[in-house]
Amino acid sequence: MADAKAAQTPLPTGYKPEPFDGTAMAALQSQYQLVIGSLLYLMLGTCPDLAFAVTQMAKFAHNPSEEHLLKTRHILCYLAGMRKYTLVYDGRSDAGLYAYCDSSYGDDRSDADCRCRSMQGYYFSLANASVKWHSKMQTLISTSSTMAEYIALSDCARDCAWYKILFGKLRKPMPYVPIYGDSHGAIFNAQNPITQKGIKHIEIRYHYIREQIKKGEVKVFAVPTMENVANMFTKKTAWYRVLPSITHSPLVPTDKYVH
Amino acid sequence: MMFMHAPNNVIFTSATALFNERLFPKCAKYKVPPVTQIQEPEEPEISIETESVPDEDAPFAPPHDSIIPQGDEERLHDDAEPQCLPQSLPQQPQHAPGGAQHGNEPPRCSERERKGTRKDGNVYPPGTSTDTNRHRKLPDANSATSIPNSGQSSNTVEGDPGHAKSAMEGGALWEYLLSKAIPHHDELPDPMNVQDWTTKDIGKLSAEDQQAWRKAQFEELESLKKCNIYKLADLPPGRKAIKNCWVFDLKSDGQKKARLVTKGFSQIEGLDFDEIFSLVVQFESVCTILVLAVLKKWKIEGLDVKSAFLYGTLDEELYMEQPQGFKVPGNEHKVLHLKKAIYGLKQAACAWWHELDRSLKALNFSCLYADAGIFVAKHTDGTMVIILAYVDDIILTGPNAAQVASKKKLFMDKWECRDLGECREFLHMRIEY
Numbered sequence: 001m002a003d004a005k006a007a008q009t010p011l012p013t014g015y016k017p018e019p020f021d022g023t024a025m026a027a028l029q030s031q032y033q034l035v036i037g038s039l040l041y042l043m044l045g046t047c048p049d050l051a052f053a054v055t056q057m058a059k060f061a062h063n064p065s066e067e068h069l070l071k072t073r074h075i076l077c078y079l080a081g082m083r084k085y086t087l088v089y090d091g092r093s094d095a096g097l098y099a100y101c102d103s104s105y106g107d108d109r110s111d112a113d114c115r116c117r118s119m120q121g122y123y124f125s126l127a128n129a130s131v132k133w134h135s136k137m138q139t140l141i142s143t144s145s146t147m148a149e150y151i152a153l154s155d156c157a158r159d160c161a162w163y164k165i166l167f168g169k170l171r172k173p174m175p176y177v178p179i180y181g182d183s184h185g186a187i188f189n190a191q192n193p194i195t196q197k198g199i200k201h202i203e204i205r206y207h208y209i210r211e212q213i214k215k216g217e218v219k220v221f222a223v224p225t226m227e228n229v230a231n232m233f234t235k236k237t238a239w240y241r242v243l244p245s246i247t248h249s250p251l252v253p254t255d256k257y258v259h
Numbered sequence: 260m261m262f263m264h265a266p267n268n269v270i271f272t273s274a275t276a277l278f279n280e281r282l283f284p285k286c287a288k289y290k291v292p293p294v295t296q297i298q299e300p301e302e303p304e305i306s307i308e309t310e311s312v313p314d315e316d317a318p319f320a321p322p323h324d325s326i327i328p329q330g331d332e333e334r335l336h337d338d339a340e341p342q343c344l345p346q347s348l349p350q351q352p353q354h355a356p357g358g359a360q361h362g363n364e365p366p367r368c369s370e371r372e373r374k375g376t377r378k379d380g381n382v383y384p385p386g387t388s389t390d391t392n393r394h395r396k397l398p399d400a401n402s403a404t405s406i407p408n409s410g411q412s413s414n415t416v417e418g419d420p421g422h423a424k425s426a427m428e429g430g431a432l433w434e435y436l437l438s439k440a441i442p443h444h445d446e447l448p449d450p451m452n453v454q455d456w457t458t459k460d461i462g463k464l465s466a467e468d469q470q471a472w473r474k475a476q477f478e479e480l481e482s483l484k485k486c487n488i489y490k491l492a493d494l495p496p497g498r499k500a501i502k503n504c505w506v507f508d509l510k511s512d513g514q515k516k517a518r519l520v521t522k523g524f525s526q527i528e529g530l531d532f533d534e535i536f537s538l539v540v541q542f543e544s545v546c547t548i549l550v551l552a553v554l555k556k557w558k559i560e561g562l563d564v565k566s567a568f569l570y571g572t573l574d575e576e577l578y579m580e581q582p583q584g585f586k587v588p589g590n591e592h593k594v595l596h597l598k599k600a601i602y603g604l605k606q607a608a609c610a611w612w613h614e615l616d617r618s619l620k621a622l623n624f625s626c627l628y629a630d631a632g633i634f635v636a637k638h639t640d641g642t643m644v645i646i647l648a649y650v651d652d653i654i655l656t657g658p659n660a661a662q663v664a665s666k667k668k669l670f671m672d673k674w675e676c677r678d679l680g681e682c683r684e685f686l687h688m689r690i691e692y
Contacts, residue, residue: 044542045688086691087546091553124543126550132543166547166629170645 006081007074010053011236017056020065032064035072042079046087048250049232049239050075051121051135056236059137078238085251093128093248097167099160099179100125100223102230103138103152105145118142120152121233122159123250130250132159135233140203147199149186153179153220154209160218176216180223182231187220453509458583461507473584475517476505480585483519483601486569489579491587492596500580500594501525503603519582520603531577537608538615540632540647545654545685548633548647552656559690560655560667561679567651570674571600571610608650615648618673622666636666647685654682 011017024032036058043050053075060068103120117137124132136155142148160177167174181187189199190209212218225231229250232239239250448460461472483489494500502522510516526532552559564570577597581587600607616626624634624646634646644657644666653670657663671678683690 045686089546089550089553091550091556094554126547127554129546129550131546131550162629163547166544166627166633169627169629169635170548170551170643 001073001076001080004077004080007077008081009236009238009241010050010075010078011056011071012074013237015071015236017060017068017071020060020063020068022065024063024065028066028069029062029064032069032072033061035069035076036061039072039075047079047082048087048123048130048133049082049085050079051133051233052119052236053078055135055137082251084253084255086254087130087250088252088254089127089129091127095128096126097131097163097174097177098125099123099156099177099218100228100230101149101152101156101179101181102225102228102234103142103145103148103183104234105142105148116141118145118148118151119234120148120155121230122152122156123230123233124159124163125229125248125250128248133233133250134159143201144185144198146183146185146189147202149181149183150189150199150202150209151206153181153186153190154206157209157212157218161212164217177218179218179220180228180230181220182223182225182228184222187222190220453507456507458505461505471515472507472517475507475515476519476582476585479517479519480582482566483569486566486599488569488599488601489595489597491590491593492578494578494594498578499525499527500578501531501604503579503582505583518602521579521601523603523605523607526605531575532605533575534609535605536612538612538632538648538650540649541630544630544633545647548645548654548656549690555658557656557658558660558663559682560663561682561685562653562655562667562670563677563679564651564653565675565677567611567615567674568600568602568604568607570614571607571612572614573597573600573604573606573610575606577604611650618670619646622669622673638662649686652685654685 036054039050039054040058043054057068057072057075099122101120101122103118105118106116107119117140119135120138121133121135123130123134138148138151140151142151156179160179163177164174185198189196190213193210193214209218209220213220232250448456448463461469464472502525503519504522506518506520508516508518549559551557578594579597579601580594581591587593597604600610604610619626619634622636624636624644627633627635632648634648635643636646637643638659642657642659642662644655644659644663646666647654647656653676655663655667655670657666667678670676681692
């Protein structure tokens with residue numbers, strides 16, 4: 001796989017993963033789990049661009065088909081082309097901690113039981129460098145994209161709280177963490193504690209974001225979708241296509257990077 | 260539930276075993292109850308183990324304690340040799356409730372429901388002696404239980420192996436069993452997968468190679484002995500020794516390395532281990548600390564603790580079998596009493612973490628609430644030293660290089676470490692400057 005033809009995207013465009021109806025062969029299953037395990041480690045450590053694709057494919061680790069294995073090979077092909085991209089911590093920027101948050105709406109078709117849950121993703125940058133990323137299928141069905149984004153904001157706020165605890169011990173406490181989202185509806189609902197018809201059924205724990213905003217721990221801002229870095233954790237297209245107008249990218253090619 | 264057997268006044272209690280109640284082996288007057296089988300609905304809570312005739316055909320029954328912890332099936336033994344029971348057992352009154360039951364109800368016998376779960380030390384009533392015959396005639400008892408089609412063919416074997424040989428299907432079965440019992444030793448172990456080798460594979464190598472690997476095994480045992488990991492002891496009655504095996508590896512410089520590991524899966528929760536925890540630092544913490552270090556131009560130093568797991572002190576009393584091929588002559592029946600953790604134990608990582616935590620506390624470090632893998636030592640002048648720990652991989656950083664160096668030296672005095680200097684790699688992630 002080392003000299004494979006580079007693929008442009010982690011997963012083929014237009015590919016919607018479907019669960020396998022049959023029973024997987026043991027050899028195929030163990031090979032698949034081996035590949036997925038390695039990819040998960042890469043994704044957690046240094047490859048935020050793999051987050052969406054790997055979490056999508058890891059769902060089939062218990063019962064993979066040949067098709068799924070083929071698609072994980074596609075991820076490996078993509079990796080072959082991304083060899084020169086790395087996380088760069090250059091310390092040139094003095095920007096603080098920023099959080100970006102995004103979600104899709106009901107596009108996940110791989111769940112056998114209820115085939116319409118949403119993907120959420122968030123991303124933290126410290127001094128313009130990627131420090132944390134997250135891509136996950138939401139645990140409940142959203143009735144609207146606003147609700148999906150609202151849940152993603154709330155989960156993101158929990159990690160902001162964690163960062164505040166961490167930095168409180170390491171340096172002087174942070175005033176607040178800015179969260180960027182691209183859904184005006186969700187931001188409006190987070191900032192205004194009103195019960196609208198659209199979100200009146202949301203579980204209590206997802207109103208955590210409201211409390212955090214009220215306490216001044218986080219502040220929520222709107223950005224255009226094209227500048228929202230977290231967008232790459234809810235789409236299967238390559239991050240540099242999703243984010244054409246981004247000011248700083250999560251991964252930097254080393255050959256273009258000047259020391 | 261308890262049951263008392265009058266002649267010996269021995270009480271056996273058990274919570275989990277199930278019994279097929281058909282025969283009562285010991286008492287002649289109760290022998291062979293009517294054809295109608297007494298099939299009481301099995302109550303999961305009830306089980307009664309009775310004394311039985313010392314059966315010549317019964318498999319080896321180790322001497323054991325007659326006081327059996329309740330609810331622990333592993334430790335449940337029938338007694339095959341009632342005459343060697345300790346005499347100091349508490350005397351129970353003859354009119355114990357269990358005894359009354361014994362008098363009134365049809366007797367029970369202790370034939371295991373599931374044959375596959377038969378364990379050493381269980382007693383099989385005389386009626387099942389064909390089973391033991393089978394075990395004796397066939398080379399491998401396990402293969403006999405894993406016959407693919409159990410219907411007709413297994414019946415053939417059940418009767419007499421001689422029959423099985425003559426029958427057409429039985430002959431194929433016999434071949435199958437033989438092939439299961441005697442694996443092919445022809446092919447040499449794959450030199451590319453040294454990590455998958457077993458002790459058997461070593462036995463297939465040439466004499467010189469065997470000698471070299473044996474030397475590696477010996478070195479490992481020497482290093483274990485140097486750390487005072489274990490001591491030879493008798494296995495206390497009622498305990499089970501943890502199994503172990505050898506793991507081999509070929510280092511990149513051609514050095515042969517053998518490591519003795521325990522089979523942690525044979526440990527019993529609650530008895531052999533309590534807590535499991537592995538000290539890992541979160542990836543986002545690593546990234547965040549690295550960004551901080553770069554922002555403030557701190558130096559990042561790496562350390563690798565050598566054989567970290569061997570430092571952990573064990574709270575539990577653990578016994579391990581003697582390593583394969585290295586049994587002490589004359590003391591083959593003895594076991595090794597583990598004093599410190601060894602690779603493969605369930606609690607090895609937890610024991611190491613306790614040791615590391617204690618030693619870092621002595622160096623004025625305290626672990627963060629946000630992440631147990633980050634340790635921070637704050638100084639009065641406002642500077643600090645940060646340690647990131649992922650089991651035995653350590654990163655040190657901090658604003659004051661002299662303080663970091665001094666803490667690093669103190670740490671290395673305490674633990675035998677490999678100094679990686681300026682950290683170039685952490686958890687297989689390359690760090691370039």
